[in-house]
Amino acid sequence: MSVFTTVTAEDLQPFLKRYAIGQLVDLQGIAAGVTNTNYFVTTSHGRYVLTLFETLKAEELPFYVNLMAHLAQHGIAVASPIANLDDDYIDTLNGRPTLLVTCMPGRVIDTPTPVQCAQVGEMLAQMHRAAAHYHGRMANPRGLAWWQAAATAVYERMAPADAALLRRELAAQAAADFTALPQGVVHADLFRDNVLMDGEQVGGFIDFYYACNDALLYDVAITLNDWCVTVDGDIDTARARALLVGYGAVRPFTAAEIAAWPLMLRAAALRFWTSRLLDFHQPAAGEMTFAKDPGHFQRVLSHHLARRDFWLA
Numbered sequence: 502m503s504v505f506t507t508v509t510a511e512d513l514q515p516f517l518k519r520y521a522i523g524q525l526v527d528l529q530g531i532a533a534g535v536t537n538t539n540y541f542v543t544t545s546h547g548r549y550v551l552t553l554f555e556t557l558k559a560e561e562l563p564f565y566v567n568l569m570a571h572l573a574q575h576g577i578a579v580a581s582p583i584a585n586l587d588d589d590y591i592d593t594l595n596g597r598p599t600l601l602v603t604c605m606p607g608r609v610i611d612t613p614t615p616v617q618c619a620q621v622g623e624m625l626a627q628m629h630r631a632a633a634h635y636h637g638r639m640a641n642p643r644g645l646a647w648w649q650a651a652a653t654a655v656y657e658r659m660a661p662a663d664a665a666l667l668r669r670e671l672a673a674q675a676a677a678d679f680t681a682l683p684q685g686v687v688h689a690d691l692f693r694d695n696v697l698m699d700g701e702q703v704g705g706f707i708d709f710y711y712a713c714n715d716a717l718l719y720d721v722a723i724t725l726n727d728w729c730v731t732v733d734g735d736i737d738t739a740r741a742r743a744l745l746v747g748y749g750a751v752r753p754f755t756a757a758e759i760a761a762w763p764l765m766l767r768a769a770a771l772r773f774w775t776s777r778l779l780d781f782h783q784p785a786a787g788e789m790t791f792a793k794d795p796g797h798f799q800r801v802l803s804h805h806l807a808r809r810d811f812w813l814a
């Protein structure tokens with residue numbers, strides 16, 4: 502359940518007077534999601550999603566919110582932020598910073614088809630192109646230094662063989678240099694639960710709160726590691742090829758990216774192995790989420806380490 506801060510119709514009516522989106526018709530809490538409070542808000546003008554940020558502060562939001570506005574202006578399937586009458590996207594309700602966005606069509610899917618993977622790959626490449634001239638900058642908050650710190654916090658709770666694998670992979674990634682690859686703004690968490698699919702089309706990318714500047718190929722690897730792997734963590738070839746063909750048709754991969762691909766797939770798996778290990782062994786105080794299985798991304802990584810054929814383009 503992701504309504505952490507309750508909002509009533511009485512709370513919302515004065516808030517909506519600061520916007521030009523009509524009268525409140527309906528208000529429904531959204532059960533999905535794990536970090537923020539989300540409501541569907543229906544007004545006489547249409548349907549919107551209201552987010553109350555539970556951890557991010559108002560001053561931390563402009564990079565993400567302006568990025569969403571920039572991408573929406575360029576025709577990317579992302580929710581479009583709605584400005585209030587003071588021309589601000591970020592407002593306040595019940596003690597939380599808020600954002601109102603347009604409601605996107607579609608739903609989260611568990612088992613994508615190759616056609617859907619191709620559409621996600623295509624939209625991801627278009628998003629990378631559209632973000633190329635976005636002026637905001639954000640260092641990756643979940644980069645190598647963070648993986649190393651997370652690993653240090655959990656090594657002693659891990660089985661020795663698993664800890665040894667983690668140490669070896671961190672050493673391999675510390676020796677890697679991805680800075681010469683094409684860089685830009687990446688979503689950095691484009692899992693299935695952060696994409697609404699409207700049939701075979703992308704209805705919308707959501708949850709941009711890990712977006713940052715990094716190698717574009719890192720985003721492709723993160724996306725593929727979730728959309729195109731089997732339950733045992735191996736790559737599903739049909740889905741993976743579809744996603745990569747969809748992406749590469751819009752932004753062809755460079756020779757340097759093709760060379761970096763095996764290590765990048767491992768980096769993307771390591772990112773979520775370490776964050777899930779930390780959530781599992783050291784859940785944050787008061788956190789209301791169920792820890793996701795770290796073992797899944799360990800298996801994804803192990804499959805990548807064992808693989809000999811890496812097809813990118």
Ligand SMILES: Nc1ncnc2c1ncn2[C@@H]1O[C@H](COP(=O)(O)OP(=O)(O)O)[C@@H](O)[C@H]1O
Nearest residue numbers: 531533534535536537550580603604605707708
């Ligand atoms: N713009 C939107 N249009 C339609 N549904 C949305 C939109 N934004 C969020 N949702 C719905 O809210 C759910 C939770 O959103 P999400 O951003 O994942 O929350 P959290 O930040 O808590 O993880 C999504 O699974 C989706 O069903």
Ligand SMILES: N[C@@H](CCOP(=O)(O)O)C(=O)O
Nearest residue numbers: 690691692773776777780793
């Ligand atoms: N998609 C990730 C979750 C990302 O959020 P985090 O705050 O738990 O790092 C996953 O499935 O692990």
